[in-house]
Amino acid sequence: MRVRYFRVAALLALAVVVSMAAPAAAQQAATKLRDPDVIYVPTPQEVVDAMLAMANVTSKDVVYDLGSGDGRIPITAAQKYGARGIGIDINPERIKEANENLAKAKVGDKVKFLNQDLFETDISQATVVTLYLLPSLNLKLMPTLKKLKPGTRIVSHSFDMGSEWPPEKTQDVNGRTIYYWTIK
Ligand SMILES: C[S@@+](CC[C@H](N)C(=O)[O-])C[C@H]1O[C@@H](n2cnc3c(N)ncnc32)[C@H](O)[C@@H]1O
Numbered sequence: 115m116r117v118r119y120f121r122v123a124a125l126l127a128l129a130v131v132v133s134m135a136a137p138a139a140a141q142q143a144a145t146k147l148r149d150p151d152v153i154y155v156p157t158p159q160e161v162v163d164a165m166l167a168m169a170n171v172t173s174k175d176v177v178y179d180l181g182s183g184d185g186r187i188p189i190t191a192a193q194k195y196g197a198r199g200i201g202i203d204i205n206p207e208r209i210k211e212a213n214e215n216l217a218k219a220k221v222g223d224k225v226k227f228l229n230q231d232l233f234e235t236d237i238s239q240a241t242v243v244t245l246y247l248l249p250s251l252n253l254k255l256m257p258t259l260k261k262l263k264p265g266t267r268i269v270s271h272s273f274d275m276g277s278e279w280p281p282e283k284t285q286d287v288n289g290r291t292i293y294y295w296t297i298k
Pocket residue numbers: 149150151152153154155156157179180181182183184186187202203204205208230231232233245246247271
């Protein structure tokens with residue numbers, strides 16, 4: 115009798131746990147983001163350093179890395195310059211990795227990673243935007259970038275904005291080109 119009572123109680127407890135978990139799982143599936151527009155390839159650290167130096171990052175800046183991978187650009191901006199950093203990546207694996215790196219870097223009060231589509235995110239608070247995407251994605255982003263606050267700096271690794279928006283500066287960093295624009 116006692117054993118039967120415990121079995122019934124255990125089954126009831128299991129049913130409660132399953133009913134609580136099911137909506138969460140369904141919600142997660144419903145909000146799954148689409149596939150990335152470009153695969154993950156990290157920017158070498160010396161190029162990250164050169165991009166942030168080119169943008170003249172200071173502690174007053176809010177640095178947005180659009181497609182932030184393992185988080186190295188926002189984390190470096192916070193560590194080296196005391197800037198605030200926001201990283202946006204559509205791939206939850208990258209966000210997990212970036213948050214692990216952030217925990218090690220001990221600048222968690224300055225940096226946030228958002229699992230979002232960069233084309234859907236409000237980036238209006240940015241004062242610096244960093245990119246390592248593709249030429250076509252830079253062109254797609256161009257109208258959004260041009261609406262940012264005057265004085266906002268944009269730095270892109272490897273890819274420019276085509277003839278429509280020539281860069282103000284370029285720099286070679288160990289065979290890789292970085293491009294710089296400011297919002298007028
Ligand atoms: C070439 S990696 C650059 C990573 C990092 N910015 C760096 O320079 O080391 C491009 C990143 O963009 C992310 N990505 C691709 N499409 C995206 C989208 N629509 N929204 C947000 N992130 C995206 C990928 O998951 C990948 O991590």
